[in-house]
Amino acid sequence: xxxxxxxxxxxxxxxxxxxxxxxxxxxxxxxxxxxxxxxxxxxxxxxxxxxxxxxxxxxxxxxxxxxxxxxxxxxxxxxxxxxxxxxxxxxxxxxxxxxxxxxxxxxxxxxxxxxxxxxxxxxxxxxxxxxxxxxxxxxxxxxxxxxxxxxxxxxxxxxxxxxxxxxxxxxxxxxxxxxxxxxxxxxxxxxxxxxxxxxxxxxxxxxxxxxxxxxxxxxxxxxxxxxxxxxxxxxxxxxxxxxxxxxxxxxxxxxxxxxxxxxxxxxxxxxxxxxxxxxxxxxxxxxxxxxxxxxxxxxxxxxxxxxxxxxxxxxxxxxxxxxxxxxxxxxxxxxxxxxxxxxxxxxxxxxxxxxxxxxxxxxxxxxxxxxxxxxxxxxxxxxxxxxxxxxxxxxxxxxxxxxxxxxxxxxxxxxxxxxxxxxxxxxxxxxxxxxxxxxxxxxxxxxxxxxxxxxxxxxxxxxxxxxxxxx
Amino acid sequence: xxxxxxxxxxxxxxxxxxxxxxxxxxxxxxxxxxxxxxxxxxxxxxxxxxxxxxxxxxxxxxxxxxxxxxxxxxxxxxxxxxxxxxxxxxxxxxxxxxxxxxxxxxxxxxxxxxxxxxxxxxxxxxxxxxxxxxxxxxxxxxxxxxxxx
Numbered sequence: 252x253x254x255x256x257x258x259x260x261x262x263x264x265x266x267x268x269x270x271x272x273x274x275x276x277x278x279x280x281x282x283x284x285x286x287x288x289x290x291x292x293x294x295x296x297x298x299x300x301x302x303x304x305x306x307x308x309x310x311x312x313x314x315x316x317x318x319x320x321x322x323x324x325x326x327x328x329x330x331x332x333x334x335x336x337x338x339x340x341x342x343x344x345x346x347x348x349x350x351x352x353x354x355x356x357x358x359x360x361x362x363x364x365x366x367x368x369x370x371x372x373x374x375x376x377x378x379x380x381x382x383x384x385x386x387x388x389x390x391x392x393x394x395x396x397x398x399x400x401x402x403x404x405x406x407x408x409x410x411x412x413x414x415x416x417x418x419x420x421x422x423x424x425x426x427x428x429x430x431x432x433x434x435x436x437x438x439x440x441x442x443x444x445x446x447x448x449x450x451x452x453x454x455x456x457x458x459x460x461x462x463x464x465x466x467x468x469x470x471x472x473x474x475x476x477x478x479x480x481x482x483x484x485x486x487x488x489x490x491x492x493x494x495x496x497x498x499x500x501x502x503x504x505x506x507x508x509x510x511x512x513x514x515x516x517x518x519x520x521x522x523x524x525x526x527x528x529x530x531x532x533x534x535x536x537x538x539x540x541x542x543x544x545x546x547x548x549x550x551x552x553x554x555x556x557x558x559x560x561x562x563x564x565x566x567x568x569x570x571x572x573x574x575x576x577x578x579x580x581x582x583x584x585x586x587x588x589x590x591x592x593x594x595x596x597x598x599x600x601x602x603x604x605x606x607x608x609x610x611x612x613x614x615x616x617x618x619x620x621x622x623x624x625x626x627x628x629x630x631x632x633x634x635x636x637x638x639x640x641x642x643x644x645x646x647x648x649x650x651x652x653x654x655x656x657x658x659x660x661x662x663x664x665x666x667x668x669x670x671x672x673x674x675x676x677x678x679x680x681x682x683x684x685x686x687x688x689x690x691x692x693x694x695x696x697x698x699x700x701x702x703x704x705x706x707x708x709x710x711x712x713x714x715x716x717x718x719x720x721x722x
Numbered sequence: 723x724x725x726x727x728x729x730x731x732x733x734x735x736x737x738x739x740x741x742x743x744x745x746x747x748x749x750x751x752x753x754x755x756x757x758x759x760x761x762x763x764x765x766x767x768x769x770x771x772x773x774x775x776x777x778x779x780x781x782x783x784x785x786x787x788x789x790x791x792x793x794x795x796x797x798x799x800x801x802x803x804x805x806x807x808x809x810x811x812x813x814x815x816x817x818x819x820x821x822x823x824x825x826x827x828x829x830x831x832x833x834x835x836x837x838x839x840x841x842x843x844x845x846x847x848x849x850x851x852x853x854x855x856x857x858x859x860x861x862x863x864x865x866x867x868x869x870x871x
Contacts, residue, residue: 285797288835293828296838297797298786362840365781377780379794437773439857440763441755443793479729486732493740497747506865507791510758514863516750581867584792584800664869670799
């Protein structure tokens with residue numbers, strides 16, 4: 252760590268991980284409710300638990316992105332952060348607002364929450380992933396604007412690297428697209444169309460810029476490969492992401508009203524969306540093969556490889572499985588969608604945040620070459636337990652989805668099973684998913700455990716090339 | 723990558739490519755929203771009651787369990803075609819069905835998925851029914867494949 256102000260990333264990472272634990276806990280509750288329908292009813296109905304599960308994910312990833320940004324932008328720009336105080340203030344504002352919102356979901360009836368937060372004045376609530384009260388949405392917008400101000404003031408006064416430019420472009424895109432969360436017309440088809448401007452253009456658009464920039468930064472640090480080479484790759488990857496992903500939004504427009512040309516545009520362009528993720532795999536492995544040093548933090552290296560591979564599998568392969576319109580006609584809104592959603596979010600965004608945490612947190616804790624060998628081994632156990640569990644969660648949900656399509660979607664009206672009858676028939680897959688979910692939680696506990704193991708790696712563990720404290 | 727392919731070439735592909743596709747996306751959005759949608763979403767029947775019904779839908783977070791046109795949660799049945807499935811395409815039948823259904827919740831059958839009691843007024847239930855009826859008539863390229871949603 253070169254600049255003292257990078258340390259402000261620490262509370263963001265810690266809070267992100269705490270919310271991550273909450274997200275998984277509620278995931279287990281949801282998994283159980285899928286098979287024991289009245290579990291925790293009426294105290295925590297399914298819709299409340301789901302809202303907590305997905306909103307915690309979004310908020311902790313935002314904390315993770317912010318932490319990553321506070322950590323890497325000053326180092327890339329070779330200057331102290333513009334205002335560490337502002338970063339701390341925004342941390343507390345966001346943490347308190349986020350916590351209050353989650354508590355509101357849990358302890359206040361949703362209709363009452365809408366009422367007391369005056370949703371009537373500017374109705375934005377009650378839409379998937381955008382369930383936050385309008386006042387929380389405004390709060391998020393203000394926090395992000397303050398954050399961007401702080402980051403841009405930092406970046407502008409220092410060295411302008413491609414990593415910083417791409418990261419900040421992604422973050423500005425995130426902020427601009429968030430504005431669409433305030434647009435909720437009375438016409439459902441318009442509401443849905445522009446809802447995707449937030450949801451799709453975040454995760455299949457600007458977030459890929461953020462992910463690419465963080466991955467590029469970590470690879471520069473871990474492999475010592477020339478920045479010029481890595482930056483060229485980064486440009487090609489994000490070019491592919493936006494060239495395919497923007498029109499690729501059309502794969503969400505198949506069955507919600509927009510005209511038929513979207514069937515073609517959405518199918519063709521979203522079929523190409525695995526490309527940037529495939530290139531990320533090639534990129535990561537290529538850079539690691541061409542490494543000019545062996546960084547003693549092997550756990551961070553594992554996360555960096557893992558996020559590239561799992562993002563490709565989850566977002567790329569599992570996305571492609573059901574993205575062509577003739578296939579999607581039968582799979583849209585089935586458990587196949589859920590399978591894809593789980594592995595894509597884990598592979599791309601959860602793992603990239605855990606990658607930068609794995610790299611940066613030891614440095615901030617005064618262990619410039621990484622954690623001790625024991626701690627790294629435990630962390631890697633956490634990596635494999637969580638990742639393999641997520642693979643099984645995805646496989647079981649895919650199995651459930653294929654059967655659901657077979658029983659409920661493919662037969663003609665009159666012969667097809669009803670939704671609930673189908674759910675009873677595929678319960679075995681939900682049970683298996685729940686077991687895999689428990690293993691994920693175990694992996695998370697092991698991962699957390701690795702933070703409490705003392706000691707640090709030494710530069711002597713570097714086999715090839717010079718170990719420098721700087722990287 | 724070959725050395726002839728330089729960083730500035732990569733950057734130009736990124737800038738040019740994304741600018742082009744952003745503009746194309748905006749043009750397509752304009753065409754979809756201005757030209758195509760009025761003929762597909764029967765907005766002439768988009769009454770105040772339908773909009774009120776949409777707010778009932780939102781204020782009770784219905785999308786947290788159900789899907790609507792395939793979007794939402796997958797814990798409870800699809801509702802964009804519930805007007806046809808449970809109301810046989812008849813407004814009066816559907817309203818009566820909705821009233822009976824909403825007031826019967828939760829079933830409290832042990833082990834079964836439970837729908838909460840939302841304590842909606844008769845007017846709110848009627849608004850919600852109007853919203854779901856309007857939704858069922860959007861031209862959505864014939865989705866879902868059958869009546870079960």
